[in-house]
Amino acid sequence: MATIDFKNVQKRYGQFKAIHDFNLHVGEGELCVFVGPSGCGKSTILKMLAGLEETTSGSIEIGGRDVTDLGPGKRDIAMVFQNYALYPHMSVRSNIGFGLKMRGVPKADIDKAVNEAAEILELTDYLDRRPRALSGGQRQRVALGRAIVREPSAFLMDEPLSNLDAKLRTQTRSEIVKLQKRLGVTTIYVTHDQVEALTMATRIVVMRGGVIQQVGSPDELFSQPANLFVAGFIGSPGMNFFRGPVEIENGKAFTRFGEQRIPLGQVPQKLTAKEAIFGIRPEHLQVGETGVPVTLSLVESLGTEKILHFATPKGQETDAIETEIVSDEDARDKKTMLARVIDDRRYHDGETIRIALPEGKVHIFDTVTHEAIV
Amino acid sequence: MKKRSLLGNFALYGTVTAVCVVLLFPIYWMFLTALSPRTQLRSYPPNFWPRDPQWNVFSDLLAAQPFGLWMWNTIMVATATMILSLTIGVLAAYALSRHRLRGGQPLGLFILTSKMLPATLLVIPLFAIFKSLGLVGSLWSVVIAQATLIVPFATWMLKGYFDTIPAELEQAALVDGCSPLGALFRIVLPVASPGLAATALYAFVISWSDFLYARTFLATSESKWTLNVGIATLKGEFVTDWNTIMAASLMAAVPIIGVYLFLERYLVGGLSAGAEK
Numbered sequence: 001m002a003t004i005d006f007k008n009v010q011k012r013y014g015q016f017k018a019i020h021d022f023n024l025h026v027g028e029g030e031l032c033v034f035v036g037p038s039g040c041g042k043s044t045i046l047k048m049l050a051g052l053e054e055t056t057s058g059s060i061e062i063g064g065r066d067v068t069d070l071g072p073g074k075r076d077i078a079m080v081f082q083n084y085a086l087y088p089h090m091s092v093r094s095n096i097g098f099g100l101k102m103r104g105v106p107k108a109d110i111d112k113a114v115n116e117a118a119e120i121l122e123l124t125d126y127l128d129r130r131p132r133a134l135s136g137g138q139r140q141r142v143a144l145g146r147a148i149v150r151e152p153s154a155f156l157m158d159e160p161l162s163n164l165d166a167k168l169r170t171q172t173r174s175e176i177v178k179l180q181k182r183l184g185v186t187t188i189y190v191t192h193d194q195v196e197a198l199t200m201a202t203r204i205v206v207m208r209g210g211v212i213q214q215v216g217s218p219d220e221l222f223s224q225p226a227n228l229f230v231a232g233f234i235g236s237p238g239m240n241f242f243r244g245p246v247e248i249e250n251g252k253a254f255t256r257f258g259e260q261r262i263p264l265g266q267v268p269q270k271l272t273a274k275e276a277i278f279g280i281r282p283e284h285l286q287v288g289e290t291g292v293p294v295t296l297s298l299v300e301s302l303g304t305e306k307i308l309h310f311a312t313p314k315g316q317e318t319d320a321i322e323t324e325i326v327s328d329e330d331a332r333d334k335k336t337m338l339a340r341v342i343d344d345r346r347y348h349d350g351e352t353i354r355i356a357l358p359e360g361k362v363h364i365f366d367t368v369t370h371e372a373i374v
Numbered sequence: 375m376k377k378r379s380l381l382g383n384f385a386l387y388g389t390v391t392a393v394c395v396v397l398l399f400p401i402y403w404m405f406l407t408a409l410s411p412r413t414q415l416r417s418y419p420p421n422f423w424p425r426d427p428q429w430n431v432f433s434d435l436l437a438a439q440p441f442g443l444w445m446w447n448t449i450m451v452a453t454a455t456m457i458l459s460l461t462i463g464v465l466a467a468y469a470l471s472r473h474r475l476r477g478g479q480p481l482g483l484f485i486l487t488s489k490m491l492p493a494t495l496l497v498i499p500l501f502a503i504f505k506s507l508g509l510v511g512s513l514w515s516v517v518i519a520q521a522t523l524i525v526p527f528a529t530w531m532l533k534g535y536f537d538t539i540p541a542e543l544e545q546a547a548l549v550d551g552c553s554p555l556g557a558l559f560r561i562v563l564p565v566a567s568p569g570l571a572a573t574a575l576y577a578f579v580i581s582w583s584d585f586l587y588a589r590t591f592l593a594t595s596e597s598k599w600t601l602n603v604g605i606a607t608l609k610g611e612f613v614t615d616w617n618t619i620m621a622a623s624l625m626a627a628v629p630i631i632g633v634y635l636f637l638e639r640y641l642v643g644g645l646s647a648g649a650e651k
């Protein structure tokens with residue numbers, strides 16, 4: 001158990017800057033999830049922490065000890081790889097016990113530790129098999145076993161679930177969280193799946209292009225995204241964005257959505273521009289008697305839950321630059337907005353409904369810096 | 375696996391039989407020649423089984439020639455060549471495969487060019503080198519000369535194999551507390567054992583069948599002759615005793631079969647399956 005500190009860590013590959021000035025403190029026993037789109041440097045930062053990649057500059061501390069120049073074997077960490085990296089020529093037992101053996105632990109103690117780990121992970125019946133004779137889920141558990149048996153001061157996991165099918169992934173996700181709580185070992189978990197991040201993390205680090213975008217609890221990221229990118233990345237389906245004017249009247253701010261005036265509450269301190277990008281989550285849009293009339297272009301029904309598609313009001317679409325940085329899993333058309341409703345009403349394509357944007361649920365972003373305005 | 379049709383079975387076994395017949399016929403013919411009395415060697419139409427097999431040809435050979443010594447020398451040379459080539463090949467291939475060396479790509483290709491020169495071309499410079507090193511007449515000269523031929527190809531074979539082993543395997547070993555060399559010996563080499571076995575077999579066979587280098591470097595030191603050099607001397611100036619030569623050649627082939635049978639279990643690939651998802 002230990003704290004982890006990154007201090008001004010940078011990484012270059014030749015001319016390419018993979019990590020810019022990375023600073024982070026991870027507390028003891030935390031489950032910290034690094035999330036971000038592909039190529040944002042998550043694996044790189046994890047490998048630097050493991051000692052598998054050198055840092056270009058800056059320092060890394062584990063438990064207050066500077067490990068920047070130590071080899072991976074001396075950092076007292078365990079890592080779970082995306083492809084598991086099980087040793088194919090060894091039995092499950094030897095795979096799990098290998099790290100202890102390398103550290104010169106007596107054979108009897110290794111056996112005991114391996115059996116205990118196998119018990120926790122329900123691998124007892126498979127200890128004498130080779131990895132190739134195991135299912136994907138079992139291999140994944142062997143990889144976990146290899147990590148927990150050493151009782152390291154930190155676990156590093158690089159997309160450990162991405163090779164499992166959806167059902168097994170959800171199941172294993174909660175098992176990892178339980179295991180981590182039970183062992184209390186500081187864990188850094190890398191994923192590009194924001195759902196995984198939201199469900200597992202005590203703290204999330206959102207990254208993009210080698211830069212930390214925001215650090216916070218799942219709730220904070222969801223309700224107070226620091227910028228346009230985080231707002232669009234966290235949540236599924238992603239946040240709706242539209243461009244609108246800023247009007248101020250008696251200390252209250254307003255914008256327009258289609259024909260209607262939308263109250264935004266108290267004028268945020270930093271709100272000085274004439275125009276801004278506004279965001280609202282699909283689940284916060286309210287369908288009712290009042291509001292802006294919109295015509296549904298598509299209705300996706302998931303039983304009682306429905307996703308209603310309608311066009312962003314003319315002239316209020318966000319443009320290409322903004323669209324590009326908002327990474328949404330299903331690469332949504334940015335001229336379309338979504339509302340997520342849970343009710344028993346039937347909706348059909350072409351129908352006109354009224355949509356209201358409740359005060360306090362609308363996020364405001366700067367059109368140039370894309371930072372949240374609060 | 376899909377069940378083959380009857381016709382498919384026929385085609386498969388037919389082809390296998392045909393290939394075997396073509397490949398094995400010369401060996402059968404060697405056997406036949408070895409056992410036939412000399413007078414029957416050139417009879418036409420040929421006999422497909424000698425009327426009076428001369429089984430004593432083998433014992434006569436062993437009594438008349440230092441066959442055991444030749445065999446011993448050949449085994450020493452082939453084993454040493456195999457170990458030397460594999461050691462150099464493994465280290466070079468591992469470096470080429472794992473470390474993005476400055477100029478690694480051209481270097482890798484350059485290694486292969488030496489393989490493209492005919493061996494005969496290298497005999498003379500090698501002879502000059504070994505002469506000044508005082509190695510002519512020593513088995514080491516043959517070992518080193520053969521290794522110069524085998525190492526380039528062995529390096530490329532092994533590099534290809536190492537490339538298929540995910541880097542995460544070694545990284546996992548490093549995190550588990552191995553040194554980089556420890557990861558190579560404990561993880562990479564065992565996983566690469568089919569590739570190692572194939573390369574070892576290649577080195578052994580090439581070395582075993584070498585005549586040119588052994589003949590050139592060992593000609594004057596009779597006690598160092600290898601099988602191929604020794605067998606060549608059986609061909610007389612006026613009479614050639616084909617039965618004896620064939621008998622000797624047959625016996626010379628036995629160890630190769632032994633080595634193959636030993637390495638076969640490692641040759642079967644697919645060991646690395648299961649490392650990943």
Ligand SMILES: Nc1ncnc2c1ncn2[C@@H]1O[C@H](COP(=O)(O)OP(=O)(O)OP(=O)(O)O)[C@@H](O)[C@H]1O
Nearest residue numbers: 013016018036037038039040041042043044045192
């Ligand atoms: N050895 C390398 N040489 C050059 N560039 C590299 C190297 N390794 C990674 N990169 C680059 O660094 C960036 C970050 O890579 P990294 O593997 O950390 O991404 P990631 O966030 O883990 O992505 P993914 O979700 O796809 O795994 C990428 O743009 C990648 O191309």
Ligand SMILES: [Mg+2]
Nearest residue numbers: 042043044158
């Ligand atoms: Mg990655």
